[in-house]
Amino acid sequence: MPELFSDDWMVDYGNAWNDESDLGDALAKIGFSSNIGYGFDGEDQPRGYLQVENGYVTGAGAYSGQPLNWDLRAKPADWKKWCDGGLGMMAMGMAYTTGKLKFKTGDYGAMVKNPAMAGPFIKSFSVMGRVATS
Template identity: 75%
Template structure:
């Protein structure tokens, strides 16, 4: 099984994202387009990234220095916990205020205040949990 945020894992995550209509369709309704990176909070660069166009992932893989709209970081243990049990709205708020999840790029405040973005963001953690990892 691929490691979390590895090239292969990101491709599988992108496919799982696209298979989850509650995620892609919800973001398509607001014309969501972004490049989102994921990684560990003690590393200089993210490990993986996805490119989302009109709610659906069109590119996924290892981070290659592309310009980002979002860069999400957390410890490996926290990512694993969220992959196993999801995060929920309250959990996300606690994780953000306690520094367990960091937005190196992106506006957490604007996202969380917009239900059309916040709900799919929470759903993306559930989708992460469906992707096998080592």
């Protein structure tokens, strides 16, 4: 099984994202296109990235300097907890306000106030849980 945010894991996550119409279709409706980085708190750069165009992943893998619209960071134990159990709106708010989930790039406030973005963001955590990790 691939390691969380490794090249292989990110490709599997991208495929799982594209298989989830509640995620891709919802984001396509608002024309969501972004590069999203994922990594661990305290590291200089993210470990993995997704390139999303009109709601669907068109590129995924290990991060190698791509410009990012979103850069999400947390401790490995928190990522594991969220992958295993998902993340609801209340839990996401608590994770953000307590500093467990950090947005090094991206506007958390604007995202959480927009239901068309917040719902799919929450959904992306349950999709993460479908990807096996070592």
